[in-house]
Amino acid sequence: MSQIEQNFRHLLSKKPEIEKCYAQGLVNRRSLARYLIQNKIAKNNQFEAVIAMLRRFEFKIPKEEKDLFKQFRMGIKDDILILDFEKEKTLLIKLSELVAGTNYDQGDVLKIVVGSSTIKVFLDKKNESKVKSLTEHYKRNEKRDKISEISMIFSDESIITKGIVSAITRELAINDIVISELLTASPELLLYIKEEYVLKAYEVLKRLQR
Incomplete structure (x- = not known):
C-alpha cells in the first residue's frame, strides 16, 4: 500500500462522506484528486499518482456485503x-x-x-x-x-x-x-x-x- 493510499484511508476514517459521494458518482476522480492534494494527502507534483490510486481503490461495498x-x-x-x-x-x-x-x-x-x-x-x-x-x-x-x-x-x-x-x-x-x-x-x-x-x-x- 502506497503512502498516498494510507493517507487517503486515514482521511476517509475522518470524513466517510467522501467515499459515499464518490461511489455514487457525485464527485469525479480528477476533482477528488485536486481536493486530496489541497488537503496535503499528496504533494503538488503527485497528481497523476493520486489519479492512479483512486482508479485502483475499491469504494463500493462488495456484492456479498450488499446481499x-x-x-x-x-x-x-x-x-x-x-x-x-x-x-x-x-x-x-x-x-x-x-x-x-x-x-x-x-x-x-x-x-x-x-x-x-x-x-x-x-x-x-x-x-x-x-x-x-x-x-x-x-x-x-x-x-x-x-x-x-x-x-x-x-x-x-x-x-x-x-x-x-x-x-x-x-x-x-x-x-x-x-x-x-x-x-x-x-x-x-x-x-x-x-x-x-x-x-x-x-x-x-x-x-x-x-
Whole structure:
C-alpha cells in the first residue's frame, strides 16, 4: 500500500462522506484528486499518482456485503438504561443474581459487560430499582438513560464477512447519528443510540437493505 493510499484511508476514517459521494458518482476522480492534494494527502507534483490510486481503490461495498444487508432483521427496544461502575469482583457476583430474575422470553433487556476497569449494565429503565438495591454501595461512574437498543441480526455468513460493522457505523456517521455503545454477539449486532436519533437511525439502516 502506497503512502498516498494510507493517507487517503486515514482521511476517509475522518470524513466517510467522501467515499459515499464518490461511489455514487457525485464527485469525479480528477476533482477528488485536486481536493486530496489541497488537503496535503499528496504533494503538488503527485497528481497523476493520486489519479492512479483512486482508479485502483475499491469504494463500493462488495456484492456479498450488499446481499447480507438485504437479509438482516432489525428490532428496536426503547427506555434502555446504561450504568457504568468501577470494576469489583463482589459487584459482578451481585449482578449475576439479576440474570435469573430477567424474563428474556418476554423481551426484557439485561446485559452485563466486564471491561478491563469498569462494569457496564444495560437494562430496561423499569427494572432500575432491582439494580439499585444491589449496587448502592459501589462506585458508579455514569448513568445514561433515554437510550434505544437497535438489534440487527444477520445470516451466519456475516461472521466471516469483512466490513459490515464499518459500513454501518460509516452510514450513521454520515447522517450525524452518534452511537452511544456497540455490542456484538455474532451474527447479531447491538447498537445503543439516544432516543432522539433512533427514528433517523432506523431509516438509515433500512436504506442499506435496498
